[in-house]
Amino acid sequence: MIDKIKVLALLGILDQCQGHMMPQKVLFYHINIELDAPLQESELIEQLRFAQDKGWIDYKIDEFKVHRWWITDPGQVELSKYR
Numbered sequence: 001m002i003d004k005i006k007v008l009a010l011l012g013i014l015d016q017c018q019g020h021m022m023p024q025k026v027l028f029y030h031i032n033i034e035l036d037a038p039l040q041e042s043e044l045i046e047q048l049r050f051a052q053d054k055g056w057i058d059y060k061i062d063e064f065k066v067h068r069w070w071i072t073d074p075g076q077v078e079l080s081k082y083r
Helices: 004-016 024-035 041-053 073-080
Strands: 057-061 067-071
Touching: 004 024, 004 041, 004 057, 004 067, 004 073, 024 041, 024 067, 041 057, 067 073
Parallel strands: none
Antiparallel strands: 057 067
């Protein structure tokens, strides 16, 4: 189930990276701290996929097969609506 609070937290964390790519495991660590609740990895992946489908975030897989995420311009626009 998509949770607006989780998606906004995800966008906020990626926005703080100022365009740098964040490894998926580090992103999961930070979102659990931000939400102050341990979440299942599958639940967080669902939020990532939702935001990616909306065009708010994107990722690439590096040479070590690590997913690295960043916020897109549309994601920054969406986040700014709630700040």
